[in-house]
Amino acid sequence: MTAADRRRDVARARRLVVKVGSSSLTAPGDGSLDEGRLVELVDALATRRLAGQQVVLVSSGAIAAGIGPLGLARRPGDLATQQAAASVGQGALVAAYQRAFGAHGLTVGQVLLTADDVTRRSHYTNAKRTLDRLLELGIVPIVNENDTVATQEIRFGDNDRLAALVAHLVHADGLLLLTDVDALYDGPPSRAGSSRVPSVVGGVGLDRLDIGGTGSSVGSGGMLTKVEAATIANAAGITTVLTSASRIRAALGGEDVGTVFVPSGSRRTSRKLWLAHATTPRGRLLLDPGAVRAVTERRTSLLPAGITAVEGTFADGDAVDLCGPEGQVIARGLVNYTSAELPGMLGRSTRDLAKELGPGYEREVVHRDDLVML
Template identity: 55%
Template sequence: MSAGVDTRHAIASARSIVVKIGSSALTSVAGGLDTGRLDALADAIETRMQAGSDVVVVSSGAVGAGLAPLGLRRRPQDLATKQAAASVGQLALAHAWGTSFGRYQRTVGQVLLTAEDMARRSNHRNAQRTLDRLRALGAVAVVNENDTVATAELRFGDNDRLAALVAHLVGADALVLLSDVDGLYSGDPRKDPAAQFIPQVDSPEDLDGVIAGSGGALGTGGMASKLSAARLAADAGVPVLLAAAADAASALAGGAVGTTFTARPNRLSARRFWVRHAADTRGDLHLDAGAVRAVVGRRHSLLSAGITAVDGGFDAGDVVALRDPSGAVVGRGVVAYDAIELGAMLGQSTGNLAPELQRPVVHADDLVSV
C-alpha cells in the first residue's frame, strides 16, 4: 500500500477529526453568511459523526459575516474595524452553526481562542479540557480565533494554523482543511494553466518548486498558510487532507479528493508539541559548537558549560530559543533558571556549581530541535 493510500485510509477511519472551514466557503462580501453552504457542511460533518467520529470544527468567517450587517463593502484593513466586524459576525456565525446542527438535535459550543491562550501552558490545558468535555457530552465544538480581542502581535495569523494547533491539542487522528481550492498545485491554477495538481505529499522534497500564494478578499490565509498548517500538523504526527469545501461530503467519507499530507511516524508528546509550535519564546541562549552537537545531534540535556551568552529577561519555566555560534535557531526548550541567575553560570561545568544549581539548564524532555 502506498503512503498516499495509507494516509487516505487513516483519515477515512479516524475516530477523532478536526475540520477547518475557510471564510470563502461560508461568506461573501455582498451577502454575508451563506446558510445554504453552511448547512451542506453541517450535513457532511453530521454524517461523519453518525459514522462514529468525534469532530471539532474550526470555523473562519466571523469578520466576513459582520461586513454586510455593518454596511462594509470590503474586508477592513484597520484593526478596530476588523474587531467590530468580528464582534457582529461571531454572533451571527455561532447562531448559524447552532441552527444548522439543531436540525440534528446537536448542541453547539463556541470556543474562542487567541495565540496567547496557546502560548500559556495553563490556558492551553484549560482549552484542552473544555474541548474534551464538549465532545464527551456529544456537543459540536466550533472554534475560532477571538478576533475581537486579538491584536496584531497576538494573532495566529490565520485559522489554518489554529486548526493545526487544535488538532494536536485534542489528540485528533486527522485534520481536514476545507476552502475554495480543491487541493495543492505547483502554482496558482487560476493564473498559471501549467500548474500541476499534487495528490499527495509524503516528504518536504515533494514540495520542491511549489509556489504558494497569500489570502483572498475575505480571508487572511491562502495556500501559503494552508501549506504551512498542513506541514505543522503532519510533522506533529497528524495526517492531513486539503480539499474544497464543495467536496466536503466526499472528503469526510474517504473519497479520492484533495491532497493528503503523510504524518511523521512518531507523534510528538503534548508538551514537546507545545514547546516547538505553540509557546512564545522569552529569550535566547547562545551555545558553543559542542553544546549544539550534544542537544541537537545526541538529544542530551543542555548544561551551563555549553552556554556562551544569554539574551532576554526570561524567568524559570519560560520557553527560550537555542542558537548556534552563527546565531541560527537550532532548538527551543523550557529553561530551569531565570536570566539573571543563569548569567552567573555561563561556561561553568556542573561540578563547580552549588548543589542547587547542578540540574540541567534545559532538560532533554523539555527540549526540541527545529
C-alpha cells in the same frame, strides 16, 4: 499503507476535526457571511455526524461576518478593529451554524480559544475536558480563536495551526483542511503547468515546492499556513487532507481529491509537540559550534558555557529559540533563567557558577527534557 488507504482512514475517522476558512464562508463581493455556503458545509458534516462520526468544526469567519455590519469595505488590518469585527460577527456566525445544524436535529457548542489555552497546562486540560464532554453528549463543537480578547503577542494568527493543535488536543483520527484552493500544487495554481500534489509523506519534497501567497481578502492564512498545519498534525500522527470546501463530500467519502499528508516516523510526545508548535519564543540564545553538536547530536541539556549571546527579554520558564553561530534556529526550549541573569553566566561552567553564586546556579540553562529540535 497507501495514500488511498490513508484517505479512507480520514473518511472513516471516529473523531474528525474539520477546519474551514473565511473565504469558503463569505460572499466574494463584500466579504459578508454567505449562509448558502455555510449550509452546504453543514449538510455534509451533519450527514457524517448522524452516521456516528464525532466532528469538531474549527471555523474562521467571525471577523469576516462582522465586516458588513460595521460598514467596512474589507478585512481590517489593525488588531483593535479586528477584535471589534469579531465581537459583532461571532454571534452571527454561531447563530447561523445553530440554524443549519438544527435543521438536522443537531446542537452546536461554541468554544473560543487563545494560544494560552493550548500552551498553559491547566488551560490545556480544561479545553480538552470541555471538548471531550461536548463530543460525548453528541454536540458539534464550533471552535474559533478568541479574537475579541487575544493580543498580538498570543494570537495564533490563523485558524490552520489552531485546527492542527485542536486535532492533537482531542486525539482526532483525522484532520480535514478546507480552503478555496482544491489542493496543494507544485507551483501557483494559476500558473500554467502547475500540477496537483496528490500526497505528501512525512513532509518529503515540500522544500522543492513553490508554496507562497497570502490569504484571501477576508482571511489571514495562505497555503503556507495550511502546509504548516498539516505538518503539525502529522507530527502528532494525524493524517490530514487538504482540499476545497466545494469538495468536502468527496473528501469525506475518501475519494482522490486534494492532497493527503501522511505522517511517518515516530509520533512526538504531547510536550514536544507543544514546545515546537504551540509556544511563542520570547528570545534567542546563540550557541557555539560545540554546544550545537551537544544539543543536536548527543541530545544533552544546554549549559551556559556553550552560549555566546542572549537576545530578547524573557522570564524563567519562557520558551526561547536555540540558534547556531550564524543565527539559524536549531531547537526550542524552556529556559531556567531570566534574560537579565544569563549575560553574566555566558561561557562559564555550572561548577564555577555554583561556587560563586550558590548551588542554585548549577542547573542547566535548558534541560534536555524541555528541548525540542526544529
